[in-house]
Amino acid sequence: MASDPVGIAIHCAILLVLPPFFLGLIAKTKAFVAGRKGAPLLQPYFDLGKLVRKGMVYSDVASWIVRIAPVIILVAIVSAGLFLPLFGKAPIHFEGDIILFAYLLAVGRFWTLLAAWDVGSSFEGMGASREATFGALSELAFFLSLIVLVLTSHSTSLTEVFYWKLTHFGWQPVFLLLFVTLFLTLLAENSRMPVDDPTTHLELTMIHEVMILDYSGVDLGCILYGAGVKLFLFMALAVSLLWPPAAVWSGSAVALFFCKMCGMAVLIGIVESVTARVRLVKVPQLLIANFVIALFALLVAVSGRGI
Amino acid sequence: MEWLLIGALLMAFATLGSARLGSCIRAVALQGACLSLAPLCTVGALADPHRLFLATASFLIKTVAIPALLFKSLRQAKIQQAVAPTISLHLSLLGGGGLLVGAFLAAGNFSLPTDPYPPLIVPVALAIIAVGFFLLIARTKAITQVIGFLVLENGVFLFGITLLGEFPLTVELGVFLDLLVGVFVMGIMIHHINRTFDHVDTKALTALKDSE
Numbered sequence: 001m002a003s004d005p006v007g008i009a010i011h012c013a014i015l016l017v018l019p020p021f022f023l024g025l026i027a028k029t030k031a032f033v034a035g036r037k038g039a040p041l042l043q044p045y046f047d048l049g050k051l052v053r054k055g056m057v058y059s060d061v062a063s064w065i066v067r068i069a070p071v072i073i074l075v076a077i078v079s080a081g082l083f084l085p086l087f088g089k090a091p092i093h094f095e096g097d098i099i100l101f102a103y104l105l106a107v108g109r110f111w112t113l114l115a116a117w118d119v120g121s122s123f124e125g126m127g128a129s130r131e132a133t134f135g136a137l138s139e140l141a142f143f144l145s146l147i148v149l150v151l152t153s154h155s156t157s158l159t160e161v162f163y164w165k166l167t168h169f170g171w172q173p174v175f176l177l178l179f180v181t182l183f184l185t186l187l188a189e190n191s192r193m194p195v196d197d198p199t200t201h202l203e204l205t206m207i208h209e210v211m212i213l214d215y216s217g218v219d220l221g222c223i224l225y226g227a228g229v230k231l232f233l234f235m236a237l238a239v240s241l242l243w244p245p246a247a248v249w250s251g252s253a254v255a256l257f258f259c260k261m262c263g264m265a266v267l268i269g270i271v272e273s274v275t276a277r278v279r280l281v282k283v284p285q286l287l288i289a290n291f292v293i294a295l296f297a298l299l300v301a302v303s304g305r306g307i
Numbered sequence: 308m309e310w311l312l313i314g315a316l317l318m319a320f321a322t323l324g325s326a327r328l329g330s331c332i333r334a335v336a337l338q339g340a341c342l343s344l345a346p347l348c349t350v351g352a353l354a355d356p357h358r359l360f361l362a363t364a365s366f367l368i369k370t371v372a373i374p375a376l377l378f379k380s381l382r383q384a385k386i387q388q389a390v391a392p393t394i395s396l397h398l399s400l401l402g403g404g405g406l407l408v409g410a411f412l413a414a415g416n417f418s419l420p421t422d423p424y425p426p427l428i429v430p431v432a433l434a435i436i437a438v439g440f441f442l443l444i445a446r447t448k449a450i451t452q453v454i455g456f457l458v459l460e461n462g463v464f465l466f467g468i469t470l471l472g473e474f475p476l477t478v479e480l481g482v483f484l485d486l487l488v489g490v491f492v493m494g495i496m497i498h499h500i501n502r503t504f505d506h507v508d509t510k511a512l513t514a515l516k517d518s519e
């Protein structure tokens with residue numbers, strides 16, 4: 001456990017407060033590239049505030065699963081965030097927490113799927129089966145890239161993996177490859193553009209959005225906020241690869257972190273603006289290509305160490 | 308230097324995964340560019356006429372001449388853009404991953420002096436050669452076979468440039484002659500198959516028999 005209470009407080013504050021801002025920044029970037037003015041940067045906060053004030057409606061055929069799922073999803077994702085170091089050490093860290101991090105994200109996905117099947121809507125079942133298929137493929141690449149991190153840093157704790165200013169690194173080929181696969185995983189896991197269109201209005205083509213059709217009010221707020229936090233975690237993970245986090249927190253470290261994440265959000269916005277969504281049957285191919293890149297990174301890392 | 312090798316290998320996978328002939332050819336051209344820049348990125352390359360010659364000549368041939376030739380035949384023979392794989396693109400990519408693992412495992416058995424190139428060059432060259440073979444097997448159109456042959460050739464080139472210090476002329480001649488001959492033979496073949504059968508599907512060739 002870390003001993004610095006102020007650092008932990010700042011970590012938690014950033015983790016809880018900032019994520020919706022980056023959703024707004026991505027939307028703003030996309031609007032800018034498309035030549036529109038776009039919604040204000042803080043729009044996701046306004047949306048969340050609006051949803052919290054609203055009542056909830058449940059389907060007649062739905063059971064208790066739908067009622068507890070949003071909270072479980074949100075808690076799973078936020079607690080995963082406690083293991084990812086933003087400055088120095090993460091609030092909770094121990095050997096092997098890298099696996100727990102991945103599985104907490106998987107718990108979030110599992111409950112999203114379960115709740116989508118529970119409401120008895122055929123659209124949601126379809127979205128859930130898509131999410132399960134694509135999730136199986138993207139998790140493969142995600143785990144492989146975590147293995148590469150473990151191999152290169154000789155540690156199974158995320159805190160020590162990213163404590164690498166002391167060990168080595170910089171702009172090695174392995175890390176650029178890893179960044180590419182993590183970026184593609186980010187797009188796939190958070191249902192961003194080449195895999196899924198977050199703004200689509202046609203249920204038949206949705207993946208993530210179609211699974212949350214039945215939520216309303218506070219529940220929908222939980223889901224949207226959880227999705228924001230998940231995106232934030234993946235962005236922080238990917239950006240830490242290219243630019244390791246500061247060893248201790250300070251005003252300038254927080255500002256630097258904020259700038260890095262803004263850069264990442266703008267990058268995602270640009271990528272989403274310039275790519276077309278691939279056809280659903282082509283998505284597995286994209287994910288397999290991502291897996292092969294992760295495999296390549298693994299092999300380069302292993303051969304570099306002379307195993 | 309390692310960036311170029313990784314770029315070359317990723318381009319090999321791009322040829323495996325792309326569904327259109329045009330992007331296949333572009334990927335091979337880019338791979339050629341990566342490879343031809345590789346000799347320039349070694350120490351003292353700018354003072355060595357052999358390496359300079361190799362880099363410029365291979366850039367001209369691999370990145371400019373051959374892709375232009377392929378695009379020309381694409382237009383003239385009116386070949387359709389789809390690649391017509393016998394093994395689906397998903398499986399091709401997975402198979403490519405398998406070949407990659409095999410290449411890295413096999414590379415441990417080669418104790419080649421790779422100086423001045425990084426040791427990564429051996430597994431990358433092996434993997435590119437394997438992917439080239441895979442393309443030859445898994446695609447039916449004659450023009451994709453040329454592309455597979457080019458990828459294979461690029462892998463052999465990577466092996467060859469490690470020997471440049473000892474046998475400069477042999478490597479240079481070897482690299483360019485068979486490449487050119489290969490492409491010309493293939494170009495003529497495509498033209499002939501196309502004129503005789505109205506398409507460039509090599510599966511039709513297996514039905515050929517001697518007249519009795």
